[in-house]
Amino acid sequence: MKIHRPNLLKHTFNVANRVRQTVSVAGLSAIRVAKGEKPDAMLLKETFEQLGTTYIKIGQFIASTPSLFPREYVTAFQSCLDQTTPLSYVYIEQVLKEELAIDGKRIDDLFAFIDPEPLASASIAQVHAARLHNGDEVVLKVQKPGVETIMQTDLGVLHGVTKLLEIMMPSMKFASIAPIIDEIRLRMLAETDFIAEAQNIRDFQQFLSVAGNTRVVAPDVYEALTTKRVLTMSRLYGVSMVDESVMRQYCADPAQVMADTLNTWFASLMLCNSFHADLHAGNLMLMTDGRIGFLDFGIVGKLKAESWRACMGMMQAMQDSDYQTMARHMIDMEMTHGGDQVDVVALGNDLQRMMQAIMAEDKSFTSGVPFNSKEQADELNKMMLEIVEVGKRHGIHFPRDFALLTKQMLYFDRFMRTLAPDMDMFSDQRVQMLGQSESELENPTVIDVSQ
Template sequence: MPNLLRKSFNVVNRVRHTASVAGLSALRVAKGERPDAVMLRETFEQLGTTYIKIGQFIASTPSLFPRDYVIAFQGCLDQTTPLPYSYIEQVLKEELLTEGQSLEDLFSKIDKEPLASASIAQVHAATLPDGREVVLKVQKPDVEVIMQTDLGVLHGVTKLMEKLMPQMRFASISPIIDEIRIRMMAETDFIAEASNIRDFQQFLQMTGNTKVVAPEVVEELTTKRVLTMSRLHGISMVDEVAMRQYCDDPAQVMADTLNTWFASLMFCNSFHADLHAGNLMLLKDGRIGFIDFGIVGKLAPESWQACMGMMQALQDNDYVTMASCMVDMGMTHERDKVDQAQLAGDLAKMITRIMAEDKTYTSGKPFNSKEQADELNKMMLEIVEVGKRHGIHFPRDFALLTKQMLYFDRFMRTLAPDMDMFSDARVSLLGSDFKQ
């Protein structure tokens, strides 16, 4: 009963906090401020965990949201103030100890200062009695209650809007909220994340890949709220000078990373969908470390092949093939109703217009500067818009795939500015360098 009362109290508090922040935003509008994408992002950041995750979802899903919102929410950061160690200690005791045990029986040392603190979890370094170094990923308080409450409120509001304004049904907002709920709740289950890590390790073993490693899960010290893994020592792959301490050629490291990830699309149960600078490391022994498997995606191999065909056709200005690949990608349930010739024509008009208007496409310089890469990202948003007008719908996890491709684009600007992801001989987009 006390737990039920506590949960109810937390729900009421959360609703009150949400109403308060929403009220302040409404006041800003009443004073004449324009209610645009930037204001919505600022409001989401004030509302915390759930809304930050929704903002990140918006930023990585150009197939569902307007371009100005996609661009605005790319600055939605997932960093939070660290929780006191006393809370971390309490969760570890609740989750890991059996009767008569103490934390000293399980760990010879736990660092009280966190390695990282995000909206869902906080990470601490620790040492096991046998000397193994591990990291402890500990879930923050009431994360599940907060998310369920927030998403319940959002779902109710969208249902009400659809009743009051029938035209809103065509925006399909309710299914989007349901999709966000599925993805976000999966991040709160560390047992599922442990399973994702094991899948990836099996993939590495099956393909004979010794260049990449993932942390080893300590099964007996892992629960839904605590994930214990071996600690990997290395540096983030964003500093080329620092990387040369542990490798001769950062560009080859980038190629090995890309080859592993592309092969995982073909041969693994899921692909890592959050390999940003904090989740990709060059280890001191020269291997590449993939960490944090809380967000993964699944994509049919044939969809990935069609995606690569579309990107190659874009480079070749072959709009007929590009249109065909967009349909083959499995992005529409009624492919026979798509006029591929008209789609190709619209793609040609849009891309020709962009190339004529933008100096970055007519400069004659290699496509590697930040300005040019940003323009390519904008072009991809335009391609999505054209596809939507023809009734084309992306596979569920295509947004995750696109987001990860943009992450790699940023890595390559730093580590391998002369590398072309789609034509470099060192990169195998379809995983052909790996045995099945």
């Protein structure tokens, strides 16, 4: 493909400018260290925030992957998970023009209205409400301008920064840094490819169709208005599933809504190409027609069916306070480097001490305290860190997708404490943790929600 000279010059300038910015920020941090400031997690977090998009995403990766990073860094980078400052619509409109205003078309030809005020803003993309000329209400997920060049440049020099990171984080030397960088690269590339996200949505919709599930819905993708940098979807209307009283405007039983949500997600582990791995309060919606909306499929995971069954065995053992069985199921999940080298009794004893300590400290979450997303995230992170600490001592490693699954399970636990405090995920007859049975799949029960 021929590259026009002006575009090549512009790209080269942008790359050079990005490298200059990176060197400048890193240099200022180095000066702070030279003046006696401790090269700790907070300094690294502040440096990453100044470096922008790519490093904020790396910070998010650190914050959400306690299986790879030391506790103090996971804790320090929690603020990177918050929504970012939105960009002016002028910059978003430019991306829309570059992606959609082609073959003589104008943005006004495609959309009757686009709200310049964003519905949400993250490090990579911004979401805006819009309306098509046929009256359809949609949302536009638009990649922020320059993100691709910035990320490619940053990822290209990241290997050169690896040595510096090892000096600043000596406790990371327990793991090879190269696989961590590769994992960061894979995650980032996946999140910036909205065509891949559109496919994740279609996979989920196909799963819902095969299962005969009409209680749950995902937004429809407008293929003609979707590119690698712009994702156009139908707009869903409803309320976030965090307040039982508000939910009762659109449903009679919030606990049943929770059960339907759980059953859908558990079944997707067995029957869908991938599972939604970021189903927090902002990505779940009770719609005004009583259905449940699953939103934002940018982060998905994959897990072998046998690993999921072992996971369920482990969780059931945890529910039964049978920590020796819990330890054996952890080995069955292939979470260890060598199952025959693990002392099952010692692992079980450590798990018991850990869980008893967590339950003793977790009483505030069952005392009627209102749902608080920041509090929730902190507690989930703390629990994951404790699990990881036990695992490390016994040679256990946590594959990326299992970590995603575990954190999602913990999110559900917090949802249930808010919306269905009397529901037991492991024993409630409304919840099917291993998905639908074969007979149910052959003869799915279709629930009509249009009444």
